Amino acid sequence: MYTDLITRIRNAQQARKEFVKLMYSNSNFAIAELLAKHNYVDSAAKKGRMPKRIIEIKLRYDSDGRGAIEGSRFVSRSSLRKYVGYRDLREVKQGYGISILSTPQGIMTGKEARRAKVGGELLCEIW
Numbered sequence: 001m002y003t004d005l006i007t008r009i010r011n012a013q014q015a016r017k018e019f020v021k022l023m024y025s026n027s028n029f030a031i032a033e034l035l036a037k038h039n040y041v042d043s044a045a046k047k048g049r050m051p052k053r054i055i056e057i058k059l060r061y062d063s064d065g066r067g068a069i070e071g072s073r074f075v076s077r078s079s080l081r082k083y084v085g086y087r088d089l090r091e092v093k094q095g096y097g098i099s100i101l102s103t104p105q106g107i108m109t110g111k112e113a114r115r116a117k118v119g120g121e122l123l124c125e126i127w
Helices: 002-014 026-037 110-116
Strands: 019-023 041-047 054-059 072-074 098-103 106-109 120-126
Touching: 002 019, 002 026, 002 054, 002 072, 002 120, 026 041, 026 054, 026 098, 026 106, 098 110, 106 110
Parallel strands: none
Antiparallel strands: 019 054, 041 054, 072 120, 098 106, 098 120
């Protein structure tokens, strides 16, 4: 689940870890690649073979030793799903963050969804 992925990344950054390892799933790997693409983590890689495949994420820190992810907010939960159209997508922290959506075309950021004119389930916001 994506909540576990983001929580583990934030906890590992607070503990100054270099890598995070977690169980593989297609959605978790897509979100990890998205975070790597937008420079919130250094890299995300698949390791091993099924059924013991894992995702290894290398964390990113600035020159002061602070983690690249300052905060996150889970919008959609298992008890309350939040769906938005592409017209309803707003910037996160005046453009300094990203929103992650699960759309029929795959997992993408809010900007990509607006550009593709597709809506979906708003999973979380990261800044």
